[in-house]
Amino acid sequence: MRYERLWTRLTSPDTDVVSLGFSSVPWPLLNLPDSPEAITPELIAEFLFHAKRPGYDPTAKKRVVRDELLRWHPDKFSPRVLAQVANSAEQIRVSMGGDIVARALTELLTSK
Numbered sequence: 001m002r003y004e005r006l007w008t009r010l011t012s013p014d015t016d017v018v019s020l021g022f023s024s025v026p027w028p029l030l031n032l033p034d035s036p037e038a039i040t041p042e043l044i045a046e047f048l049f050h051a052k053r054p055g056y057d058p059t060a061k062k063r064v065v066r067d068e069l070l071r072w073h074p075d076k077f078s079p080r081v082l083a084q085v086a087n088s089a090e091q092i093r094v095s096m097g098g099d100i101v102a103r104a105l106t107e108l109l110t111s112k
Contacts (some may be wrong), residue, residue, distance in 0.1 A: 001054050003028065003047075007071065011080055019086040022093040028068060028101060036096035041104035048108070065109045072101045 006026035023032060028047050033039050048064050050056065057064075070076060077098045085091040 002026070004054070010084075020081065020084045020094065021087065021090045022097065025081060025094055025097065027097065028072075033097070036093055036100055039097055039100045039104070041107055044101060044104045045108055062109065065105055069102070069105045069109065072098060072105055074098065074102060077102070 003026050006024075010020075010026065022035075027033055027039060029039065029043050030047050030050065047053070048068065049058070049061060051058075071080075078095075082091060082095055082098065085094050
């Protein structure tokens with residue numbers, strides 16, 4: 001799965017990432033967003049709980065959301081991802097997108 005491969009590459013100490021931009025972040029969506037506003041809790045849920053997602057287990061939704069929160073929590077996301085975005089305009093967009101994802105995951109965790 002592209003999403004997992006990108007996260008592995010992004011977080012590997014062996015990977016030399018020159019600079020990330022908004023479009024190169026592995027967003028938890030079926031289709032890549034063109035802006036932070038295109039990231040919604042509904043689209044994130046659609047991606048996370050998609051039946052064709054590897055390892056999909058309809059009984060483990062809370063676990064899936066918790067695992068994603070570990071990636072997207074601002075304390076983890078900023079040093080892992082945001083630090084690799086050199087362009088300040090892109091940094092703002094990536095930060096906004098990361099915040100939206102973290103809030104949506106928190107919402108999903110408390111609503112399921």
